[in-house]
Amino acid sequence: MRTTLDGALLAGIIARLSEVDERRAARYPGDPGGRQPVHTCYVPADKITDDLPARWGAEASAALDEHAADPAALAAAVGVPAALAPTVFERVRAKLAAEPVEDLRVDFEDGYGSRDEATEDTDAVRAAGLIAGWGLAGVGIRMKSFDTAELLQRAVRTLDLVLTGLGTPPPGFVVTFPKVTVPDQVEVLVELLDVIEQRLNLGTGALRFEIQIETTQAVIDHKGRFAVPRLIEAGAGRVSGLHFGTYDYTAACGLGAADQHLAHAACDFARHAMQVGAAGTGVRLSDGSSNILPVGDNVRPAWRTHYKLVRRSLSHGYHQGWDLHPAQLVPRYCAVFAHHLETAEADGKRLAAYLARTSGSILDEPATAAALARSLRRAVECGALTAEEVTRSCGLGMADLTALVERR
Structure with a gap:
């Protein structure tokens, strides 16, 4: 059969695109495999205890017993469809007893606040002593940001104290890196982790971190470019996740307090930018938190709000999110279980x-x-x-x- 294109031309094109394909495959390796937790619990460093996961489970179970003691009450209290309520009720109770916390960060940032040097040193050493003992599949710390020289020094010291105290971090250990604004900050963290690995005799690449997307510059940079791919690239293969920061981001966008919530369109834009920027890279996504806590007379209203937000996140392709209070585990698992059962x-x-x-x-x-x-x-x-x-x-x-x- 007659053709126009010759074999030499095609061979050259194939060779050229083969190099492109290799670079693309390295940049977009696909899902890393393994389990992704449905949530990450953030607990201030001064509030951690040796029995923390079990304590959270017990407190969540107590809240369930008090405010939704049977399937009908659960449907009314949380918003679970009545037809699913019996199954969800039993499986949530079992989950809270067996595995209430799937992933946990000891928080040295906003939830912890600014403490004197000696206090944070003590809390960092104490955290190192407790982290391994929890036996969680996912665990780590959220350190302070690199926004200023003072914060950077404190963040690095806390990171150093925790990792040195651990010696060998437990499987699934990860660092949450907040308020990132430029790739340079990510590059510096990578350099620090390289040194720590060498000096603690850890394997190269053993220490990984999540980037919190909670500044506008982490979404669109100063030149109008989408920033997420550049942040991931700066991580040199160490970035395991992107976690959305609801309140810092919405505040940076100029939203008033009443509009600072996960369902706002400004958050949708940021989350979609995260999805597109991270797609295919193996970097997983986590949604942010609801600051409406189920305490006092606000348990049922807070549960219904949290349930709706988690269901909304799931429909947007975000299968993980933050929990800040033990009683939030009830609507978290109700929403996740109802979603899968439906x-x-x-x-x-x-x-x-x-x-x-x-x-x-x-x-x-x-x-x-x-x-x-x-x-x-x-x-x-x-x-x-x-x-x-x-x-x-x-x-x-x-x-x-x-x-x-x-x-x-």
């Missing part, structure tokens, strides 16, 4: 139809099949569904779901 049957049928290549009203692509598998796997990992329930819905076991998620 979608699991349909997701399972779609995935089964895709694998069987059967005809139907929805024609799914491989990327959607991976998303369906990832959602079902998340449901099992957090306790919303059992592995047996997922297998009944789609015919796949956990290993099969993981294979679909990782297929690229």
Whole structure:
């Protein structure tokens, strides 16, 4: 057959794009695999105790017993659909007893405030002594920012004290880096972590961190460029997550206190910028917090607000968020479990139809099949569904779901 393009030309193009493909693959390695927690609990460093995870679970269970002692009360108190309330009620109770806290940061920043040097030193050493003992899958600290020379010195000293005290950080240890404004700050943190790893005889790249996206400059830089990709690149492979900071960001946008909440359109813009900037990089996303705490006479109203915000975050593709109070665990798990229970049957049928290549009203692509598998796997990992329930819905076991998620 006659053609116009010759083999030498095509070989040159293939060679050229092969180099591009290699760089793209390095920049966008895809999901890192493993479990992503549904939340991160932030606890001020002066409030931590050796029994903290169990204590949070007990306090959350006590709040559930007092304000939603049965499925009907849970539906009324939180907003869980009545048809799902019995299942959600039992599974949330079991979750609070078995694994109330999935991820935890000891907070040395806004939740902790400004203390004298000796006090923060003492709290940092104490945190190092407690962190390993909690036995959590995810744990770490939020240090102060690099906004000023004074804050930088304090942040670095606290980081040094905690890591030196730990010696070898537990698996899943991560540092939360707040109020980042420029890639230079990220580069400096990387350099510091390099030195700490060398001097503590840790493996190269063992220390990872999350960047808090809570300044406008972390979304759009001073030249009008999207900043997230540059911040991730500056992290040199150490950035594990981006965490949205609701209140600093909305305040920086000029919003009044009444409009500083996760459902504001300004937050949607920032979150979408985070999604696009981090897509494919393996850097995971976490939404921010609700500062309406379920205390005193405000338990049920706060629960309903938190539940709606978590459901909204899930629908926007944010599967993790912050919790600041033990009683927030109730609406957190209610929202996550209800979300998975509502979608699991349909997701399972779609995935089964895709694998069987059967005809139907929805024609799914491989990327959607991976998303369906990832959602079902998340449901099992957090306790919303059992592995047996997922297998009944789609015919796949956990290993099969993981294979679909990782297929690229």
